[in-house]
Amino acid sequence: xxxxxxxxxxxxxxxxxxxxxxxxxxxxxxxxxxxxxxxxxxxxxxxxxxxxxxxxxxxxxxxxxxxxxxxxxxxxxxxxxxxxxxxxxxxxxxxxxxxxxxxxxxxxxxxxxxxxxxxxxxxxxxxxxxxxxxxxxxxxxxxxxxxxxxxx
Amino acid sequence: xxxxxxxxxxxxxxxxxxxxxxxxxxxxxxxxxxxxxxxxxxxxxxxxxxxxxxxxxxxxxxxxxxxxxxxxxxxxxxxxxxxxxxxxxxxxxxxxxxxxxxxxxxxxxxxxxxxxxxxxxxxxxxxxxxxxxxxxxxxxxxxxxxxxxxxxxxxxxxxxxxxxxxxxxxxxxxxxxxxxxxxxxxxxxxxxxxxxxxxxxxxxxxxx
Numbered sequence: 001x002x003x004x005x006x007x008x009x010x011x012x013x014x015x016x017x018x019x020x021x022x023x024x025x026x027x028x029x030x031x032x033x034x035x036x037x038x039x040x041x042x043x044x045x046x047x048x049x050x051x052x053x054x055x056x057x058x059x060x061x062x063x064x065x066x067x068x069x070x071x072x073x074x075x076x077x078x079x080x081x082x083x084x085x086x087x088x089x090x091x092x093x094x095x096x097x098x099x100x101x102x103x104x105x106x107x108x109x110x111x112x113x114x115x116x117x118x119x120x121x122x123x124x125x126x127x128x129x130x131x132x133x134x135x136x137x138x139x140x141x142x143x144x145x146x147x148x149x150x151x152x
Numbered sequence: 153x154x155x156x157x158x159x160x161x162x163x164x165x166x167x168x169x170x171x172x173x174x175x176x177x178x179x180x181x182x183x184x185x186x187x188x189x190x191x192x193x194x195x196x197x198x199x200x201x202x203x204x205x206x207x208x209x210x211x212x213x214x215x216x217x218x219x220x221x222x223x224x225x226x227x228x229x230x231x232x233x234x235x236x237x238x239x240x241x242x243x244x245x246x247x248x249x250x251x252x253x254x255x256x257x258x259x260x261x262x263x264x265x266x267x268x269x270x271x272x273x274x275x276x277x278x279x280x281x282x283x284x285x286x287x288x289x290x291x292x293x294x295x296x297x298x299x300x301x302x303x304x305x306x307x308x309x310x311x312x313x314x315x316x317x318x319x320x321x322x323x324x325x326x327x328x329x330x331x332x333x334x335x336x337x338x339x340x341x342x343x344x345x346x347x348x349x350x351x352x353x354x355x356x357x358x359x360x
Contacts, residue, residue, distance in 0.1 A: 037236050040229070040275040047232035072312075078234045084304060085234050086318045089311075105237040106338070112232070113312070146279035147240035 027134030028056025029095065034141040035151040036112070038121040046070070046112040046119050048127055048141050049103040049150075054095040056133075061094040064130035067141075071114025073127065078106055087111075095131075105149055119143045195330030200300035204261075204289030207274035212287050214300070218330030220257040221352055225284075225323050226303050228264035229276045230316070234338075236280075238323065241338045243281040245345050255353055258284045263305035263319040265294040325349065328356055 024031045034050035048067075054060060065073040077090045090108065095101045103109050110127070112119075119125075126138040144152040197214040204212040225242055227235035239260060246253040260277050262268035265288045268276075273286025288294065298305055305319040323336035325348060333352055336345045 037232075038279060039232075040272070040279060042272065042275070043229070045230050045232040047236075076233070080321055083320050083322055084318055085321045086308070087231070087233065087316050105240075106234050109233050113314075146236055147243045147281075149237070149240055149244075 022140070024137055024139050026131065026137035027060075028058070029054055029060060029131065029134045029137075031129070031137065031139050033151045034127060034139045035148070036119055036141050036143050037148050038123075038143050038146045039115065039118040041118040043115050043118045044113065046115055047076075047105075048073070048110040048112060049105065050110070050127075050139060050141075051103065052095045052101045054097060054099055054101075057097050058133060059094055059097045060131045060133045061092045062129055063092060063132050064128075064136075065110055066128040066130075067112055067125055069116055069119065069125045070112035071116070073110055073112050075108065076111040077108050092132075121145055192332060196324070196326060196332050197297070197300040198330070200296065202289070202293045202296040202300065204287050204293055204297055205270050207270050207277065207286040207288075209270050212289075214330075217326060218328060220328050221255060221333075221349070221356065222257045222259060222326040222330075223323060223336065223349075224301070224326065225258070225260045226263055226298070226305070226319055227260065228262050228317050228319070229268050229272055230264060234321075238321075238338050239277070239280040239284065241336075241342065241345070242284060242323070245336075245342050245349070246281055246283060248342055248346050249349060252350065252353060253283075256349060259287055260284055261287045261297070261301075261303075262294065263298065263303070263317050264307075265289055265291050325352065327352055 030053045032051045032053070034048060036046055036048045039046050062075065067073050075090045075093045076087055079086050079088065093101055093108065121143055123143040125141055127141050128136060128138050130136045142151065195218055197217060200214050202213065206212045223242060225238050227238055242258050246256070246258060249256070260273065262273060268288045270286065270288055273288050277284040277286045289297065301324070303320045303322070305317055307315050308318055309315050324332060325334040325336055327333045334348045336348065
């Protein structure tokens with residue numbers, strides 16, 4: 001059932017791709033400004049950044065992530081410890097009730113692993129996000145320049 | 153020998169032992185004789201022996217550090233978040249410096265030479281700015297180079313069998329004599345980095 005839902009969500013996102021900058025809503029959540037940086041064609045990894053706002057009275061959290069461009073996707077965080085940069089998997093990312101989860105370069109991001117052919121500027125792809133409460137939604141992600149510092 | 157003399161000799165021996173002990177402790181705590189510490193007035197990595205490869209497969213050694221003011225970024229191409237952020241910072245900096253930026257040599261040195269070949273480094277750095285040149289090398293040579301430049305790196309295995317690298321965040325700014333002049337920090341506005349570089353260019357023009 002979940003895979004049918006996911007497939008449906010992916011199909012929906014694929015149809016909606018030209019409107020990639022649009023805000024996507026599911027339940028009490030709205031997901032904005034999903035973007036990624038271009039990579040070299042042989043790249044194994046990439047990063048997606050997005051902002052999730054929760055208008056509801058209950059917190060929610062991301063329980064699964066999927067993207068057709070990558071073997072798998074998971075929440076990661078870059079931390080600076082003194083002068084040392086470390087990257088680590090975070091636990092499930094939560095969106096506080098009435099609050100937001102904002103991702104940006106140098107902090108929390110969704111890491112794409114085992115990329116299939118890299119990411120090209122101008123390309124779009126759906127990122128399927130499953131929330132504990134709000135369910136599954138396909139978020140269109142636009143790929144900007146490798147040197148982008150935000151959605152373009 | 154009187155008892156008095158014997159006491160004097162024994163106490164002298166205790167004194168000598170104490171002084172020797174303190175000297176040993178001091179040397180251990182200060183990490184050895186001062187002669188091994190890098191001299192900030194000398195070119196960075198002077199006297200070190202390593203040979204790396206630039207993105208065109210040309211040798212890159214400590215003798216190549218002097219020549220032009222150089223910005224050195226450290227990272228690896230499998231790093232999806234902070235390394236592109238550091239290189240974007242340098243690319244934007246070069247853009248904001250305009251023609252003055254031509255005097256600078258921006259380098260990206262990998263901390264992951266096993267995966268980052270010269271060809272990968274060339275493709276990766278060109279994504280940000282074709283002026284940024286990649287440098288890699290054999291793992292033992294890269295390790296020696298990073299150590300002599302004061303850069304930390306460590307391989308961290310991941311659950312899926314792959315690995316990531318922890319590494320120093322520091323971006324080095326060297327003058328054209330190859331001496332460490334300043335460091336850049338991606339958390340500072342690009343105008344701060346631009347001012348550091350402009351100050352270096354002015355100082356170099358004045359000393360010619």
